[in-house]
Amino acid sequence: MDISVVVPLYNEVESLPELTAWIARVMDENRFTYEILLVDDGSRDGSWEEICRLNLGNTAVKGVKFRRNYGKSAALNVGFEAAQGDVIITMDADLQDSPDEIPALYKRIAEEKYDLISGWKAKRYDPLSKTIPTKLFNAATRKMSGIDNLHDFNCGLKAYRKAVVKNIEVYGEMHRYIPVLAKWAGFTKIGEQVVEHRARKYGKTKFGMSRFINGFLDLLSIFFVGKFGKRPMHFFGSMGVLSFFIGMILAIWILAEKLIHISNNERYRDATDQPLFYLALVAIVVGFQLFLTGFVAELVSRNSPDRNNYQIEDRV
Structure with a gap:
């Protein structure tokens, strides 16, 4: 199988039909063999019922449902465990990530032999209350991790070589720092690609201001465990x-x-x-x-x- 698209979601029932249809169209146009793994992180809005309906219309659409909300990191970790594709693409379910980026991301992994390609939303549609703290966190992460070529560690649109996702564990709020986890695991060929950032079409963001405090604490945890975990x-x-x-x-x-x-x-x-x-x-x-x-x-x-x-x- 060429590509596994892992999509963590929480209460995104409105966007799922459009998202899966868009992904399927891109895959068919490029003749990729694929699967779409929708990981329902304890939704209460009928998202799981919609996933089941989508599976009946397209067997490439697969789903995993959590009994309760565990967080994006847990959803990604389970999606990584289930993924069978040679290249794994992650994206958010809110339609702010464009599936049209998939072919270019796949090429960077499959042909240019990168371990991980992280998207960079150079032009964002988020308010300053979100973009300014994000820039500060990205600067701190670059400094502490030594990964100087990434502008946006937290972009949901990423591509991975299969070996990467099978050899890292994502937990807590660590989804923000997957490139750092990959580097500590020995996958050092990490690149970046400018991707489109679309305005949110349905629903509202699921992340509050607490994500910045939790993200900083997880960054310290990654730094300590990666550098001194075995000594x-x-x-x-x-x-x-x-x-x-x-x-x-x-x-x-x-x-x-x-x-x-x-x-x-x-x-x-x-x-x-x-x-x-x-x-x-x-x-x-x-x-x-x-x-x-x-x-x-x-x-x-x-x-x-x-x-x-x-x-x-x-x-x-």
């Missing part, structure tokens, strides 16, 4: 040793200063009367705790069933 002692231990060392230097300074005053028969206030004493004490205690945290994390990591789970591209 947590390097992170906590380094910080602990640094803090402990600073505390000891301060303590030695206080002690030396007191000894100098005593040897010169000068009056000297007690060490406990100095704020520096408490800073030194806190630094020593925090350093010790961080070191113990790293030690415990290292024990957990070494006993994890995934401790030696590494991405292997090929065998001979």
Whole structure:
């Protein structure tokens, strides 16, 4: 099979007939073999009934229904597990992504041998309250991930080589950072393509302002797990040793200063009367705790069933 189109959706009953018909027309015109995987994330508006009806008219339309709403990341993860195509295309169900982009995205993966192509909606129809925070998050993600050639990590329209989606796990709010997950898994040939952003035709957005806070926390999580997931002692231990060392230097300074005053028969206030004493004490205690945290994390990591789970591209 050439292409699997994975579409996560939540309460998008109005757009589904138009979307699936549009995808089918593009596929037939380009003679692609395909499937359309519609993942219903607990809709309550009749979306599942519409999916069942669409399946009767076109067997390439397949559906998965969640019992309740789990979020876009969960829907994508399940769609990736079910996808059978050599190239996987993801798009949103609200008709803001154009299926006419599919042939060009497919070519970038199948012929130019990219691992992942991310869409970039250079011209957007979203309000400033959404576009400005998005630009800030994209800038932070580029800086932390080292993927400098992507302008929009969160664009729903993406194309993947099959091996990519079968070797990453998307959870929480991680759908915003799939290119980062792919890079940490060893898929480094990541490109970008300008795509059309269409105005929403039906319904309303399902994401509130909380997505920015959750997205930032998930970015930190990806950065830490990707860099230190298999060697947590390097992170906590380094910080602990640094803090402990600073505390000891301060303590030695206080002690030396007191000894100098005593040897010169000068009056000297007690060490406990100095704020520096408490800073030194806190630094020593925090350093010790961080070191113990790293030690415990290292024990957990070494006993994890995934401790030696590494991405292997090929065998001979």
